[in-house]
Amino acid sequence: MVLVSGSGTNLQALLDASASDAYGARVVAVGADRDGVEGLARAERAGVPTFVERLRDHPGRDEWDESLAARIAEHKPDLVVSAGFMKILGPGVLASAPVVNTHPALLPAFPGAHAVRDALAYGVRVTGCTVHLVDAGVDTGPVIAQEAVAVRDGDDEETLHERIKQVERGLLVDVVGRMAREGWTVTGRTVRLGSRGPVPVKPETEGRTTT
Ligand SMILES: Nc1nc2c(c(=O)[nH]1)N[C@@H](CN(C=O)c1ccc(C(=O)N[C@@H](CCC(=O)O)C(=O)O)cc1)CN2
Numbered sequence: 440m441v442l443v444s445g446s447g448t449n450l451q452a453l454l455d456a457s458a459s460d461a462y463g464a465r466v467v468a469v470g471a472d473r474d475g476v477e478g479l480a481r482a483e484r485a486g487v488p489t490f491v492e493r494l495r496d497h498p499g500r501d502e503w504d505e506s507l508a509a510r511i512a513e514h515k516p517d518l519v520v521s522a523g524f525m526k527i528l529g530p531g532v533l534a535s536a537p538v539v540n541t542h543p544a545l546l547p548a549f550p551g552a553h554a555v556r557d558a559l560a561y562g563v564r565v566t567g568c569t570v571h572l573v574d575a576g577v578d579t580g581p582v583i584a585q586e587a588v589a590v591r592d593g594d595d596e597e598t599l600h601e602r603i604k605q606v607e608r609g610l611l612v613d614v615v616g617r618m619a620r621e622g623w624t625v626t627g628r629t630v631r632l633g634s635r636g637p638v639p640v641k642p643e644t645e646g647r648t649t650t
């Protein structure tokens with residue numbers, strides 16, 4: 440299950456990867472918080488069911504969260520992937536399945552909805568992308584994987600974000616595939632892919648499989 444709000448290039452990378460049985464995961468549905476976004480069109484072209492749950496169609500955020508959770512539960516995903524989904528998920532969704540998010544900065548730096556703009560404004564020379572488990576906070580969940588991207592002279596938000604996305608799509612595909620095939624453990628804030636990490640740990644929780 441993938442949640443989108445926009446162009447869906449990360450979703451497309453997951454759709455492309457899941458075309459191979461060896462990947463170990465498939466996209467069972469795509470949900471959005473708004474109509475008419477390219478991510479929904481990508482799913483439709485791939486024959487993947489879609490749905491839209493708009494915040495403004497509900498009395499408040501709690502009701503929206505419960506409706507979104509119910510839509511997600513209809514598809515019984517093993518994993519929910521937030522890939523450019525631009526709404527903060529509430530307790531109903533977070534209780535429905537493990538959620539992974541991809542963020543265009545090296546968390547904990549530059550959380551929130553405008554990470555690339557904020558990194559440029561700060562003047563950092565290196566930024567990147569983060570794939571993390573989602574918790575009730577904003578971009579505060581345990582980090583699964585990160586990759587650095589250099590900021591170049593003359594970069595604007597568009598050029599830098601596109602260069603980040605080129606790295607991010609591969610990182611997300613790799614992480615989601617490994618989570619689906621190998622499972623994962625979380626001990627404190629440490630996430631290890633593979634139910635048998637390199638250093639055996641007593642997992643507090645063990646996740647299994649797929650999107
Ligand atoms: N409970 C969580 N939900 C989500 C997280 C998270 O870490 N915890 N990550 C986001 C994705 N994201 C950053 O990676 C992010 C997206 C949007 C916002 C935000 O402030 N959204 C506003 C509305 C913005 C809009 O409608 O354009 C809001 O929800 O009020 C912050 C971080 C996915 N969900």
Ligand SMILES: NCC(=O)N[C@@H]1O[C@H](COP(=O)([O-])[O-])[C@@H](O)[C@H]1O
Pocket residue numbers: 443444445446447448449450478522523524525541542543551552553554604607
């Ligand atoms: N804070 C959330 C956030 O900024 N998410 C970012 O939105 C982009 C979506 O691109 P896509 O729709 O082409 O996959 C991605 O770069 C993702 O990291």
